[in-house]
Amino acid sequence: MSNDNVLEVRDLVTYFFLRRGVVKAVDGVSFDLKRGEVLGLVGESGCGKSLTALSIMRLLPKGSARTLRGEVRLGGENILTRSPREMRQIRGRRISMILQDPQTSLNPVFSIGEQLREAIFRRTRGSKAEILREAIAALRRVEIAAPGQRVGQFPHQLSGGMKQRVVGAIAISGHPEVLIADEPTTALDVTIQLQYLKLMQRLQAQTGMAILFITHDFGVVARMCHRVAVMYAGRIVECGPVARIFQQPSHPYTQALIASVPGMSAAASRLTTIDGQPPSLLDPPPGCRFAARCKYVQPRCRDSYPSTFSVGAEHAAACWRLGP
Amino acid sequence: MPWLSALVILTMLCMAVFAPLLAPHSPIDQTLRDKLLPPFWFEDGSSKYLLGTDAFGRDILSRLIYGARVSLIVAALALTVGGGVGLLIGIVAGYMGGIVESILMRLVDAAFTFPAILFALLLAVTMGQGLGTLVIAISLLLWASFARIIRGEVLALKQRDFVALAKVRGCSELRIMLTHILPNVLNTFMVLVTLNIGVVIIAEAALSFLGAGIPPPTPTWGLMVSEGRGRIAEAWWVSLIPGLAITALVLSVNLFGDWLRDRLDPRLRQL
Numbered sequence: 001m002s003n004d005n006v007l008e009v010r011d012l013v014t015y016f017f018l019r020r021g022v023v024k025a026v027d028g029v030s031f032d033l034k035r036g037e038v039l040g041l042v043g044e045s046g047c048g049k050s051l052t053a054l055s056i057m058r059l060l061p062k063g064s065a066r067t068l069r070g071e072v073r074l075g076g077e078n079i080l081t082r083s084p085r086e087m088r089q090i091r092g093r094r095i096s097m098i099l100q101d102p103q104t105s106l107n108p109v110f111s112i113g114e115q116l117r118e119a120i121f122r123r124t125r126g127s128k129a130e131i132l133r134e135a136i137a138a139l140r141r142v143e144i145a146a147p148g149q150r151v152g153q154f155p156h157q158l159s160g161g162m163k164q165r166v167v168g169a170i171a172i173s174g175h176p177e178v179l180i181a182d183e184p185t186t187a188l189d190v191t192i193q194l195q196y197l198k199l200m201q202r203l204q205a206q207t208g209m210a211i212l213f214i215t216h217d218f219g220v221v222a223r224m225c226h227r228v229a230v231m232y233a234g235r236i237v238e239c240g241p242v243a244r245i246f247q248q249p250s251h252p253y254t255q256a257l258i259a260s261v262p263g264m265s266a267a268a269s270r271l272t273t274i275d276g277q278p279p280s281l282l283d284p285p286p287g288c289r290f291a292a293r294c295k296y297v298q299p300r301c302r303d304s305y306p307s308t309f310s311v312g313a314e315h316a317a318a319c320w321r322l323g324p
Numbered sequence: 325m326p327w328l329s330a331l332v333i334l335t336m337l338c339m340a341v342f343a344p345l346l347a348p349h350s351p352i353d354q355t356l357r358d359k360l361l362p363p364f365w366f367e368d369g370s371s372k373y374l375l376g377t378d379a380f381g382r383d384i385l386s387r388l389i390y391g392a393r394v395s396l397i398v399a400a401l402a403l404t405v406g407g408g409v410g411l412l413i414g415i416v417a418g419y420m421g422g423i424v425e426s427i428l429m430r431l432v433d434a435a436f437t438f439p440a441i442l443f444a445l446l447l448a449v450t451m452g453q454g455l456g457t458l459v460i461a462i463s464l465l466l467w468a469s470f471a472r473i474i475r476g477e478v479l480a481l482k483q484r485d486f487v488a489l490a491k492v493r494g495c496s497e498l499r500i501m502l503t504h505i506l507p508n509v510l511n512t513f514m515v516l517v518t519l520n521i522g523v524v525i526i527a528e529a530a531l532s533f534l535g536a537g538i539p540p541p542t543p544t545w546g547l548m549v550s551e552g553r554g555r556i557a558e559a560w561w562v563s564l565i566p567g568l569a570i571t572a573l574v575l576s577v578n579l580f581g582d583w584l585r586d587r588l589d590p591r592l593r594q595l
Binding site for chain 1: 485493496504507
């Protein structure tokens, strides 16, 4: 437990309790987020990335989902045991979030300025003029042109990329230590994506906040992240520095995933795919969840879940093949 | 277009506010000698009674002016009380979900199954006739439909990311309901209010007719229509004139409501 870690997640377990049974959507996830680092959390749709983020924020959908076990330590203190009231103080100020779709991330009936004002006022309780000045400064920080005019405009008057910048401005207005970005560029078109990623990098460098960057796009990971955690069917299967993961992926799932990124495997003209489908998280098999699709599968893979083995500096993967 | 409807609404409001100054006659005093006179532009009409008289020889214009008072007060109060309660219940039920929603929405279902007229009659018997009874009765008729429609709207709204991000920012549930959900359903609420003004005026008329509303000598538009019903063949103006007033008011309010909605909706304010 070094003091470098601003966020430590330990054995986080979040299940959905449905009439059909228990969906083990996040099943023992552990990772560290270092101060000033961008950690990528990659995985395919439905592997539990977003639910991990919501569990950390403690904003699970009401009723069906519940976090059963685990610790989420923010600056050393477990926030899973905090009261809802204390949690509200933590959200926005110490840990914040950006969601995927800028179209619905802003309230359509309020101007940009009013929405920034809400976030800023909660923190500073300043006068109207001060807040307006701060709102304009916040827009300038996310590189929106003519911020003085934009504060009076409504969300529908802004483009998608612009809206996502505003969402970003609101998210970082409380100077959080941790920003969770849940596929922030997926809904933007490619040229805007690149601009937005560059902006996030600049902001990250300026503020020194740590970013948990959730995505399914390895290209984005390569550009943005220092380290990457690969998630499969509710568990993290491999975690390590980005360069190492790309050069020496150790877990068969990571290998297959990197091989299937178009243009990354040398001169492949056909798209490489992974056969089969992820297992149902309703009663998943006891062993390795990738066993059914894995080409190196051994008998014990089906019986017991593999331990995590170190395969290099800060690089570890959960696969029996890597064991002694 | 909004100016014409605004003018009609404003006229009706002025009639209601300045009734004692505007009315040429007493709305209650009977002059049986002058009963059932047609409006002045007919041969038998008299310039003393511009819009004619009813079966008791009361001046229809004066009753119309005073009637605006009762009708508008009842409409405003019933829509504020009934609509307001429906709005709150709809937001709370839709946003909170779970057991709260189940209980509130079963109450709404129960309210729908209960015949409003019967309940109003019951109220009139127990509480006595009067404005209060009328407002409570009509509010009970309104709130459930408001609650149901607003809840539907809220269900869709709370899925939107800005609600999730408000939570991320650390807003409380109450704050989200008040500052993020409420302003987004106000347009729907305005439309519901305008659409229901007609319902309220007609409900008021029906209840007054049944004796559960305002007691008879006081003029209300609904009561005036009801009173002329028996002689519609010979003295059509007794019913038709207040009927036209209701139509004009309801139509104007609806048109004005449409215009207002377009004005208020920032998505339509673009150009």
